[in-house]
Amino acid sequence: MKYRHFPAAALAAGLLFCTLFSGLTAYADDKKGELTQKQTETRQEYEAAQSALEELQNEQAQTEREVAALTGQAAELAGQITAVTDAVQNAQTVLDERQAAADAARAALDAKQAEYDARLAVCREQLRAMQRLDGGGAVWLLAQAKSLYQLLTFDAVLQQMSARNSTVLAELDAEAAALEQARAAADEAARQAADAKAALEQQQAALADTQTALEAALLDANSTLTAQQAAAQAQAAVTDAAKKAYEDATAALDAYVREQSRRYTTADLHLTSLDFRCPLDSYGRITTQFAEPDPWGIPHRGTDFAAPGGTPIYAIADGVVSAARTMNSYGNCVQVSHGTADDGHRYDSLYAHMSSIAVAQGAAVQKGDLLGYVGNTGNVYGAGGGYHLHLELRVDGSRVDPLGFVPSR
Structure with a gap:
């Protein structure tokens, strides 16, 4: 009797698990959308405040020159x-x-x-x-x-x-x-x-x-x-507050990305080698180094490789796609969680500003697999549309200089 009812119970449990998992996934996606929207709003506020501050500073500099x-x-x-x-x-x-x-x-x-x-x-x-x-x-x-x-x-x-x-x-x-x-x-x-x-x-x-x-x-x-x-001082306070709100929103989004990494970094996801490859077969030059200040004075979170739009982007190592969607300032973005390496550290790579994404979240990839194509989505700067790949590398959830691990060619 018990044997005859066991499959039904197991099936019900499986359905319940799938329902809960689906609910959690939907919640995670909703949370991500909320965090992304929050980051977008705070970034826009920060950019407007920074622009107003720069205008006031330019006027102040002009007046200082006149006074001099x-x-x-x-x-x-x-x-x-x-x-x-x-x-x-x-x-x-x-x-x-x-x-x-x-x-x-x-x-x-x-x-x-x-x-x-x-x-x-x-x-x-x-x-x-x-x-x-x-x-x-x-x-x-x-x-x-x-x-x-x-x-x-x-x-x-x-x-x-x-x-x-x-x-x-x-x-x-x-x-x-x-x-x-x-x-x-x-x-x-x-x-x-x-x-x-x-x-x-x-x-x-x-x-x-x-x-x-x-x-x-x-x-x-x-x-x-x-x-x-006085106006610049007041605007600086507004800008600082907007910058703090933007950084907080970015931190919340980063927390979400790290959570996605933990979600997909299972015990059996193991990085067998730290022999990473360059994410691009060819590119023009590195335009922005890791930690170099961006136009707002915020340290750059990755390394930028200038390349023509449509240049293929490849996974730097084996792993699983833990994120693949538009993410505010990153634009079209893919995150690959590579798992835990023999050195005991967890590795994740992130590829941003893609023109289009070629993989889906949850897909397993191998080193050299196509992830997407170079674009200029999200926040980009520079002449010619700013086509480039923004590459980030996280070790145990913290950003590090990608070029400390990834070859530039």
Whole structure:
């Protein structure tokens, strides 16, 4: 009786197990979709925050350059103002000297004019004295001579007086003309000095106006810079929070991938050799090394092999496909769990950004089997669409440098 019912019981148990397993698989897939969606949302938020931060930082850098330029201009202008101020002071000194020289020339000319006027007055007094003599002046005086000697003496004296007066007056005229010329030159020099000083004062006033405007511009620039620094600081906090959320979402997705690895890494999944092969038969070059910062400053999680779109991608070792689907930033992605090696460590390899996937989850693969083709799905960077293979290698669930195990050719 028991024997007759055993198959039915076994069948029921098997159906129950399949139902539970199917439910767990569906739950795992739902969980993966939820985690992937969460990572996508947080990545987009982080990218937007990072973009806003970079824009603010660029504006801040531009304002800092403007402040530096204005500061340099202010320093240069201050030097010019100092130089012009010194020039104005020197011009005032020259003007004072030339004005003093002009004043001295006028004083000398006035003194010579007074001397000339005094000599002229003497001459006029002599003429008036002679006119006061009875009989008609000089002629009458000559007529009073008692002898030829007196006559000649009187005549000689009169001639000497006339000649002396003429000579003195001529000398005074010449000296006055020279002094008038010197005075005119001194006045012209003083006028030129005054004009030079006025021009320097005008330049000084213009520089002062420029300095006032420059100080206002510098004040505005510094105010703008202070506001930008505050905005950048606030945005940096937002970016850090978005980055943390993205990293948390990525960590959750990684946890899911590791869980998939544990799910498929059964006791009988054994890696017989660490003699890995290159995942590509040919490629252009390695564009990004493991741990190299990405555009957001996050260490790169694998090694990127640039290759034309459609280049075949092969399994680096035997194993089982523990994931084969689109995974957010990885795009079309395949994970192969290779099992535990003789060294006691568990190995998994991940191939991302495929154009298409050639295997299904749960399929057993051997080293060199086709997994998919090089593409540019997910998050990729670079010219020409960024076609490349992103290869990751995990040892006991932790990423390591693939090139420490996988040959590059």
